[in-house]
Amino acid sequence: MTARNLPRFGGFSAGMIGLELRRMLRNRRTVVFTLVMPAVFFLLFGTGSGARAERVGGGNVTGYILVSMAVYGAMLATTSGGAMVSIERAAGWSRQLRLTPLRPAAYVAVKLVLAMVIGAVSVVVAFAVGAVSGAQLPARAWVLCGLLAWVCALVFAAFGLFMGYLLPSENVMQILGPALAVLSFAGGLFVPVDQLGHTFAAIARFTPVYGVGEIARYPLTGDGNLPVAVLNVVAWTALFAAGAMWRFRRDTARV
Amino acid sequence: MARCGGRRCAEHGGMTVVARPEAVTRGSGRLAVELDGVVKRFGAVTAVDGIDLRIRPGEVVALLGPNGAGKTSTVDMLLGLSSPSAGTARVYGRPPREAVALGLVSAVMQTGGLLKDYTVEETVRLTAVLFGRDRAEVGRVLERAGIADIGSRLVGKCSGGQQQRLRFAMALLPDPELLILDEPTTGMDVGGRRDFWTSIREDARSGRTVIFATHYLEEADAYADRVVLMRRGRVVADGTAAQVKALASGRTLRATLPGASEAALLALPGVDSVEVRGDSVLVRARDTDEVARQLLTRTAARDLEITSRNLEDAFLTLTADETRGSAR
Numbered sequence: 001m002t003a004r005n006l007p008r009f010g011g012f013s014a015g016m017i018g019l020e021l022r023r024m025l026r027n028r029r030t031v032v033f034t035l036v037m038p039a040v041f042f043l044l045f046g047t048g049s050g051a052r053a054e055r056v057g058g059g060n061v062t063g064y065i066l067v068s069m070a071v072y073g074a075m076l077a078t079t080s081g082g083a084m085v086s087i088e089r090a091a092g093w094s095r096q097l098r099l100t101p102l103r104p105a106a107y108v109a110v111k112l113v114l115a116m117v118i119g120a121v122s123v124v125v126a127f128a129v130g131a132v133s134g135a136q137l138p139a140r141a142w143v144l145c146g147l148l149a150w151v152c153a154l155v156f157a158a159f160g161l162f163m164g165y166l167l168p169s170e171n172v173m174q175i176l177g178p179a180l181a182v183l184s185f186a187g188g189l190f191v192p193v194d195q196l197g198h199t200f201a202a203i204a205r206f207t208p209v210y211g212v213g214e215i216a217r218y219p220l221t222g223d224g225n226l227p228v229a230v231l232n233v234v235a236w237t238a239l240f241a242a243g244a245m246w247r248f249r250r251d252t253a254r255v
Numbered sequence: 256m257a258r259c260g261g262r263r264c265a266e267h268g269g270m271t272v273v274a275r276p277e278a279v280t281r282g283s284g285r286l287a288v289e290l291d292g293v294v295k296r297f298g299a300v301t302a303v304d305g306i307d308l309r310i311r312p313g314e315v316v317a318l319l320g321p322n323g324a325g326k327t328s329t330v331d332m333l334l335g336l337s338s339p340s341a342g343t344a345r346v347y348g349r350p351p352r353e354a355v356a357l358g359l360v361s362a363v364m365q366t367g368g369l370l371k372d373y374t375v376e377e378t379v380r381l382t383a384v385l386f387g388r389d390r391a392e393v394g395r396v397l398e399r400a401g402i403a404d405i406g407s408r409l410v411g412k413c414s415g416g417q418q419q420r421l422r423f424a425m426a427l428l429p430d431p432e433l434l435i436l437d438e439p440t441t442g443m444d445v446g447g448r449r450d451f452w453t454s455i456r457e458d459a460r461s462g463r464t465v466i467f468a469t470h471y472l473e474e475a476d477a478y479a480d481r482v483v484l485m486r487r488g489r490v491v492a493d494g495t496a497a498q499v500k501a502l503a504s505g506r507t508l509r510a511t512l513p514g515a516s517e518a519a520l521l522a523l524p525g526v527d528s529v530e531v532r533g534d535s536v537l538v539r540a541r542d543t544d545e546v547a548r549q550l551l552t553r554t555a556a557r558d559l560e561i562t563s564r565n566l567e568d569a570f571l572t573l574t575a576d577e578t579r580g581s582a583r
Contacts, residue, residue: 004357004429007387015384023372092367096425098336099364100385101356 010103012110020114030080033177034122038073039129042066045190047133057220058138064220066130067137067145068189071216073122074153075184075209079176081115082160082244086172089165089251104252108161108244115157116150123150137220144219152212152233156180158240159208165247183209208236285348287312287433287464288333292342295328295488302328304488305342310466312432315459317479317496318468319570325488326468327365330437333466334362347432358386358429363422365438371411375402375421378410382425392428400424401454416447423454434458436467440474452478472570484573491573497563499573506543506563512536512556523549 007013024030046065054061085108088094097107123146137145163176184190186200187209193201204210205225211232214224288310295303303325310316318326331337332344335352346354354360369378379393397403400420410418419439426434436455440448456478459465469475475482476496484492484499492499513534520529525542536556540546543561550556 004359005387006356007385011385013384016381019373019377019381019384023370023377026372088370091370092364093370095336096364096368097385099334099355099362099426100382101358101387102385 007101010106011101012103012106016102016110017113017117020110021117024081024084024114024118029173030118033173034073034077034080034118035125038069038076038122038126041072042069042126042130043133046130046135052134052136057141057222059136059141059220060134062133063130063135063137063141064217066126066135067149067217067220068213070123070126070130070146071149071153071209071213072180072184072189073126074119074149075156075180075212076177077118077122078115078153078157079160079163079180080173081118082111082157082162083164083172083176084114085111085161085164086167087164087170090168090170094251104248108248111161112154112157115160116154119153119157120150141219145216148219149212149216152215155208155212155233155237155240158237158244161244162240162247165244165251180209183207186210187213189213205232208232208240211236285312286310286345287314287347288466289345289348290329290332290342291344293329293332293339293344294341295325295332295337296340302488303332303339306485306488306490308483308490308493310464312464313462314481315465315479316467316481316483317475318466318483318485319470319472319475320468320485321470323487324485326485327437328488329485330362330435330466330468333435334360354433358431360433360435361426361429361431362435362437363419363426363439365441368422369410369418371409373410374407375410375413375417375424376406378421379424379428382428386429388428396424396427399427399454399458401450415442416444416451419443419447419451420454423451427458431463433464433466436465438468438470440469440471448474484570486573500563506540506561508538508540508543508546508550509558509560509562510536510538510550510556511558512550512554515554515556 042065046062046069051061051065056064085094088097094107098104127142127146131142160176163172167175169175186204187193187207188196188201188204189209193204193210196204205228211229214226214229215233218224218226218229286309288308290306290308293303293306293308294301306325306329318329320326328337332339333346333351335350335355344351347359349357349359351360373381376393376397379397380390383390383393394403397406400423402417402420402424405413405417408417410421413421423439434455439455440451443451452474455465455467467474467479479496481494482492482496482499483490511534515531515534515536517529517531520526520531520536520538523538523540523546525545526538526540528539530537538546547559547561550559
């Protein structure tokens with residue numbers, strides 16, 4: 001018999017991430033949702049001649065909308081990455097994995113990495129489409145807006161995980177997709193907050209999409225309430241992460 | 256069955272059909288499975304009600320019982336998927352969770368546990384990655400499980416039997432010392448079932464310990480060296496299939512014996528009941544060999560016929576919900 005050793009890092013490995021990534025990209029619905037849809041939204045709503053002509057900060061409105069759509073895409077991508085756990089729990093896969101050396105924490109880490117990888121691809125795809133469709137941003141903003149959209153989408157990776165553990169449904173994204181659209185409206189991602197009216201604008205600051213959008217667009221606009229936005233992102237990330245942790249603990253105790 | 260005859264079946268002696276691990280402990284002397292007073296409760300329901308079980312390396316054991324007997328709960332505890340409410344479970348001397356992580360024990364579960372959008376090969380490859388085995392192992396276990404030809408097929412497009420073979424391939428990957436199968440052939444057709452068991456038997460020849468939970472009596476009868484019969488969370492019989500059958504119902508001896516005395520027959524050792532019908536006598540006994548010996552040497556009895564009940568009768572007798580059973 002071969003020598004028996006436990007894997008390093010509780011089973012967290014590049015090999016697993018590679019296989020999982022391949023599987024995720026095989027799912028046509030995920031690809032459409034996270035890579036195609038945000039780009040299409042951008043082309044539909046962001047590339048009119050008015051938007052191209054109107055200036056914002058050092059770029060144009062098309063660029064502004066592009067950043068918002070990149071945030072939206074990153075959000076969808078990280079949420080569905082995190083929400084994969086719900087499908088896997090429903091299929092009994094999580095139970096199967098407990099018959100391997102993979103530690104539950106390593107499993108969650110793999111899901112987070114996947115969510116962030118898909119999120120990065122989504123931002124890159126949106127920016128590539130934007131670059132050839134009339135979006136104008138200062139060079140510094142191309143890089144910073146993209147990076148911030150991606151990094152801040154971590155809040156939705158935590159959200160996806162939380163929901164994935166909360167909802168044992170096989171098509172959890174059918175619930176979360178519309179929910180994210182509503183949150184995006186409420187958080188000023190589709191329509192700027194100041195156009196929502198006074199009450200809505202006040203409420204918007206407390207919704208989880210608001211902070212990500214404000215921060216991601218900041219390198220372009222240079223205005224907006226940055227401290228409130230940062231607080232918003234930190235608070236929601238903490239909340240979703242705590243929720244995911246709580247459900248995760250229950251889940252590993254039960255199975 | 257070849258493997259039953261030589262190796263172990265002979266060692267269970269007498270009528271108290273209880274496994275005696277100390278009698279034949281092979282190799283290192285380490286038991287494959289050791290359950291000590293294991294209890295599993297789910298709220299008010301007691302699924303497993305104090306089980307002591309010792310399984311030696313190399314045994315092929317059937318965990319037989321009706322639905323709700325506690326088989327799956329027992330298997331879950333052996334795999335570290337749940338922990339006992341009381342008592343201890345050890346697998347190769349280790350806590351089950353540790354034995355699982357080291358690949359000492361693996362399992363083929365009843366249903367689920369597969370992702371539709373992985374291919375067969377990827378599923379096994381992921382298992383290999385997790386156990387830190389190299390890629391060559393993947394091909395080897397696909398071959399062993401008989402699914403090397405469908406490696407690139409998506410799991411969602413595989414038949415139930417193919418999916419079960421895939422679970423088998425995954426279970427083989429860490430080259431476990433102990434393989435646990437929980438109702439492995441549920442939902443398979445007759446042909447699929449036979450093929451599956453052929454693979455398992457081929458595999459068990461290497462000396463792997465195998466425990467399978469089943470409610471198919473014929474599977475327990477045909478493939479196990481030892482049958483552990485469970486009912487309401489307890490072990491009600493434990494021995495070879497033949498012993499379990501005998502334990503439940505004994506055998507029936509029929510003979511022609513003119514002028515037989517019922518009282519005299521009842522006085523023979525091990526006799527449970529006697530029926531005299533004209534010249535025929537019908538003796539139910541736990542030890543029909545002894546009755547036959549007595550009849551043939553001391554009386555004019557002739558035309559002896561000894562029939563054994565099948566395992567199904569034993570199963571029904573031992574697992575029936577009668578008052579006798581629950582009071583220990």
